[in-house]
Amino acid sequence: MSAAALKSLLLEKSVRTGTFTLASGKESDLYIDCRVTALDPFGANLIGELGWAAVRERIAAEGLKIDAIGGMTLGADPISLAVGMTSAKQHPDEALQVFTVRKEPKGHGRGKQIEGNFKEGSTVIVVDDVITTGGSTIKAIDVIEREGGKVAFALVLVDRQEGGREAIEARGIPVLPLFTRKTLLDEA
Known part of the structure; x- marks a missing residue:
């Protein structure tokens, strides 16, 4: 039921068809702005439930120990927080800490590029809202690895199926997508 409800909300709030130029510079017939759904309280709850269920299943299947979840700001932030909050509510002993990766290091203070609950040596899940080429996810992975973290896997709300998953x-x-273009749009 949660998957159907989240799919319906994504289609209503986040998916547009037409002609669009994506962040990658590519033109597409499909635009997906997951932030609108992820920043909706009902959407955030659904993302938290489905995301945590998928993550927990992956962790159990592979015997992983995960410390934290996060990704490139802004798209990953509400998804990471929703999954982290659900993990704390449902399984406090397995709760995931949450962090965010800045696009550039902060220009003042300690000059950090990763904010929140991340530390060197952490094993983490990297998050993205939508992957097309995989560029922003790979940039987040590079920062996490440079700061001494290990990425176990990527959680993605929507994989557009345009080569990003393969690149990551x-x-x-x-890559663990909650939806693909095909499953979201019911394409054959």
């Missing part, structure tokens, strides 16, 4: 997996990072 070529780095040795498995």
Whole structure:
């Protein structure tokens, strides 16, 4: 039921068809702005429930110990927080800490590029809202690894199925999408 409700909300709030220029510079017939759904309280709750269920299943299947969840700001932030909050509510002993990756290091203070609950040596899940080429996810992975973290896998709300998953997996990072273009749009 939660998957159907989240799909319906994504289609209503986040999916647009037409002609669009994406962040990658590519033109597409599909635009997906997951932030509108992820920042909706009902959407955030659904993302937390479905995301945590998928993550917990992956952790159990592979015997992983995960410390934290996060990704490139802004798209990953509400998703990471929703999954982290659900993990704390449902399984406090397995609760995931949450962090965010800045696009550039902060220009003052300690000059950090990762904010929140991340520390060197952490094993983490990297998050993205939508992957097309995988570029922003890979940038987040690079920052996490440079700061001494290990990425176990990537959690993605929507995989547009345009090569991003393959690019991330070529780095040795498995991708766990909640939806693909095909499943979201019921394409054959």
